[in-house]
Amino acid sequence: MGPEGVYARIRGGVIGTGMPAFTALDDATVWKIVDYVMSLGHEDAGVATGDPQKGRAIWETSQCGMCHTAEGPGGDLGPDLSHIGVQRSTVSLTNTLNDPGHNLPLDAGLQERATYTAYMVYRAVLKDGKVVEGMRVNEDSFTIQLRDAEGRLRSIQKFEVQKLEPEPGKSFMPSYKDKLTPVQINDLVAYLSSLGEAQ
Amino acid sequence: MKGAKYFLCGLAVTALVLGSRVESAAQNVTYDQILHSASHPEDWITYGGNYAAQRFSELKQINKTNVDELKLRWVYQLRRSGIFESSPIVVDGMMYVTEPPTTVTALDVRTGRPVWRWTADLPKDLLTIGLFPTNRGVAILGDTVYVATIDAHLVALDAKTGNMRWRVEIGDNKQAVAITQAPMAINGKIIVGMGGGEGGLRGFIDAYDAKDGQRLWRLYTIPTTGEPGVETWEGDSYKYGGATTWNTGAYDPELNTLYWGTGNPAPDWNGDARKGDNLYSCSLLAIDADTGKLKWYFQFSPHETHDWDAAEPPILFDATINGKKRKIVAQADRNAFYYVLDRVTGEFITGKAYANETWTKGLDAKGRPIELPNIDPTPQGNLIYPSITGSVNWTSSSYSPLTGLFYVDTREQGAYYYKGHPTIEPHNPNDTGGGGGQKLVNGDAAYTAVRALEATTGDRKWEFKMVGDSWTGTLATAGGLVFCADSQGNFFALDAGDGKPLWNIQLGNSVRANPITYAVDGKQYVVGEAGNAVSVFSLP
Numbered sequence: 243m244g245p246e247g248v249y250a251r252i253r254g255g256v257i258g259t260g261m262p263a264f265t266a267l268d269d270a271t272v273w274k275i276v277d278y279v280m281s282l283g284h285e286d287a288g289v290a291t292g293d294p295q296k297g298r299a300i301w302e303t304s305q306c307g308m309c310h311t312a313e314g315p316g317g318d319l320g321p322d323l324s325h326i327g328v329q330r331s332t333v334s335l336t337n338t339l340n341d342p343g344h345n346l347p348l349d350a351g352l353q354e355r356a357t358y359t360a361y362m363v364y365r366a367v368l369k370d371g372k373v374v375e376g377m378r379v380n381e382d383s384f385t386i387q388l389r390d391a392e393g394r395l396r397s398i399q400k401f402e403v404q405k406l407e408p409e410p411g412k413s414f415m416p417s418y419k420d421k422l423t424p425v426q427i428n429d430l431v432a433y434l435s436s437l438g439e440a441q
Numbered sequence: 442m443k444g445a446k447y448f449l450c451g452l453a454v455t456a457l458v459l460g461s462r463v464e465s466a467a468q469n470v471t472y473d474q475i476l477h478s479a480s481h482p483e484d485w486i487t488y489g490g491n492y493a494a495q496r497f498s499e500l501k502q503i504n505k506t507n508v509d510e511l512k513l514r515w516v517y518q519l520r521r522s523g524i525f526e527s528s529p530i531v532v533d534g535m536m537y538v539t540e541p542p543t544t545v546t547a548l549d550v551r552t553g554r555p556v557w558r559w560t561a562d563l564p565k566d567l568l569t570i571g572l573f574p575t576n577r578g579v580a581i582l583g584d585t586v587y588v589a590t591i592d593a594h595l596v597a598l599d600a601k602t603g604n605m606r607w608r609v610e611i612g613d614n615k616q617a618v619a620i621t622q623a624p625m626a627i628n629g630k631i632i633v634g635m636g637g638g639e640g641g642l643r644g645f646i647d648a649y650d651a652k653d654g655q656r657l658w659r660l661y662t663i664p665t666t667g668e669p670g671v672e673t674w675e676g677d678s679y680k681y682g683g684a685t686t687w688n689t690g691a692y693d694p695e696l697n698t699l700y701w702g703t704g705n706p707a708p709d710w711n712g713d714a715r716k717g718d719n720l721y722s723c724s725l726l727a728i729d730a731d732t733g734k735l736k737w738y739f740q741f742s743p744h745e746t747h748d749w750d751a752a753e754p755p756i757l758f759d760a761t762i763n764g765k766k767r768k769i770v771a772q773a774d775r776n777a778f779y780y781v782l783d784r785v786t787g788e789f790i791t792g793k794a795y796a797n798e799t800w801t802k803g804l805d806a807k808g809r810p811i812e813l814p815n816i817d818p819t820p821q822g823n824l825i826y827p828s829i830t831g832s833v834n835w836t837s838s839s840y841s842p843l844t845g846l847f848y849v850d851t852r853e854q855g856a857y858y859y860k861g862h863p864t865i866e867p868h869n870p871n872d873t874g875g876g877g878g879q880k881l882v883n884g885d886a887a888y889t890a891v892r893a894l895e896a897t898t899g900d901r902k903w904e905f906k907m908v909g910d911s912w913t914g915t916l917a918t919a920g921g922l923v924f925c926a927d928s929q930g931n932f933f934a935l936d937a938g939d940g941k942p943l944w945n946i947q948l949g950n951s952v953r954a955n956p957i958t959y960a961v962d963g964k965q966y967v968v969g970e971a972g973n974a975v976s977v978f979s980l981p
Binding site for chain 2 (some may be wrong): 308348357358362381382383384385401408
């Protein structure tokens with residue numbers, strides 16, 4: 243992301259995150275902040291090199307919309323990707339497509355757990371031996387709420403379980419490493435990178 | 442002396458007859474009543490429950506066998522919103538709770554209905570540098586309630602009506618002095634410290650005449666020119682070094698000694714211009730209650746650069762260690778170490794880390810930390826455990842003489858510390874702590890836990906892990922329970938012996954206040970505060 247991108251994000255905020263729009267700041271101040279941010283160390287975010295039109299077609303054929311929303315209606319098992327282009331770098335998107343379980347985002351939906359890993363899969367063995375597996379929607383010291391693969395919310399009191407443990411590396415989203423070629427992944431990343439603008 | 446009776450360990454607890462009063466007695470709390478608070482546990486009469494700050498109640502109607510039957514009795518919604526961190530006082534059928542930034546509300550403990558409310562007039566240009574504008578509670582003595590205001594005044598209120606009797610300035614708020622703590626009432630005196638150390642000032646603690654507010658003594662926590670210890674500050678850095686006294690301490694009436702923790706030195710994250718140990722920052726002070734003279738000090742974190750105040754309330758108890766009866770003051774410090782000191786002499790008895798820390802190789806024979814190299818903040822950020830919020834912060838631990846355990850609401854989290862500039866611009870809210878700062882290491886690896894430590898050794902007996910943060914502190918009871926809460930709104934009770942959860946309720950918002958317990962009309966109540974509400978529970 244270049245200085246213009248940083249400027250746009252300060253001015254407009256980033257939808258879906260806690261970053262507000264700093265509309266009251268004067269231009270000179272915003273550019274001073276941009277200079278400071280650009281002076282900080284950062285990972286190479288990468289540049290989208292694929293073809294977004296082809297990527298959009300791959301989105302359709304891979305049925306990404308079963309679980310995600312991008313443009314128009316879509317599923318809600320996975321995150322809404324309508325603004326993913328301003329929220330994730332191309333490197334991050336590529337990593338997630340190849341190995342989603344090891345590239346889970348931090349939750350941004352619930353303020354009190356905004357710093358915890360979102361979409362983490364947990365396996366709960368209830369006292370009657372039944373097993374519930376689902377993505378963590380929320381958790382506190384005594385309860386956990388999981389969304390199972392069918393999208394149902396499962397509310398569990400921790401005293402009801404024999405065992406409750408996360409399954410690191412696991413994700414309900416399949417890896418596309420062997421389903422798509424590197425070129426197709428680049429195209430899909432290019433499409434995703436085109437989604438959304440700083441608001 | 443009678444007053445020392447409640448310090449005894451393992452004291453036999455007889456069945457308590459809870460007071461049954463339909464009418465509130467006239468509020469008139471004698472010093473003797475506070476001295477013997479253990480014999481009338483229906484009241485919660487000081488900030489820490491007793492002078493020893495043990496936050497232990499002899500009440501046991503609510504116990505391990507029935508705590509899961511607790512029911513909500515009443516809720517009081519604050520009339521003033523903000524960060525709610527008040528630990529109420531309960532006496533003679535009245536609860537005195539403070540609302541942010543400085544409102545005192547008296548509630549009927551049977552119903553939660555307000556009886557009176559008093560709100561401080563505050564300046565529009567109020568300065569609160571490095572602290573939240575809140576209030577953590579009141580003190581009571583005679584028929585007077587004492588509150589310290591956020592703009593650094595001590596105010597005396599009629600306990601029955603809330604009418605203001607007098608108001609004296611403790612410090613100049615324009616110089617960044619601000620107060621959030623509950624004062625302490627001892628024999629004829631009101632003891633109160635102050636905060637605002639990130640504003641570039643010199644810390645102190647005061648005693649005031651309970652009758653008229655006349656100041657009786659002041660002890661500065663940083664020596665000045667000609668006094669021993671000033672050489673531990675480079676140049677004139679002692680003038681702006683902080684070391685405030687922003688949380689309520691403990692008192693031993695037999696030794697007539699106050700025990701009060703001090704805050705970090707300023708500027709917080711750059712010690713280059715204040716080379717030396719920076720006495721008496723990050724220390725526990727033992728103070729003669731009559732004269733304000735320093736009897737001894739123990740510095741937990743010399744030349745501190747991570748904002749690890751030592752303001753955590755110390756706890757007093759007696760115990761036999763290596764065959765010798767000792768008068769102990771113990772503190773779980775923000776710097777991740779638990780300390781056991783002789784409260785007569787200040788001698789270090791033992792200490793050990795009770796939470797993860799990456800800044801020392803342990804403590805030496807005198808309890809001084811053996812620091813690792815390269816632990817200071819850097820411009821790029823230096824990852825150190827514990828975080829700036831500390832292994833514990835301002836919330837109180839508790840001690841049960843029945844179990845001999847010290848219960849501490851512990852945080853396991855690190856932070857990247859960033860170095861600021863070496864000098865501080867006094868009283869400038871835009872130069873808090875001399876720049877610099879920290880970034881917390883968040884994520885699933887960060888957690889909090891109630892930990893039970895053997896009080897005489899610091900050895901961990903059990904822990905109860907919580908998901909997320911906790912700013913509550915603990916309450917221990919003779920019912921074999923430890924109460925705590927978390928920032929996700931769970932208020933809960935643990936078995937004091939093994940840490941097993943026995944009861945919990947979701948209160949719907951973050952809990953940021955120490956739980957207490959009291960009894961009225963033969964019924965024991967426990968108080969949990971979440972968001973902007975006081976919630977009170979009892980058995981059916």
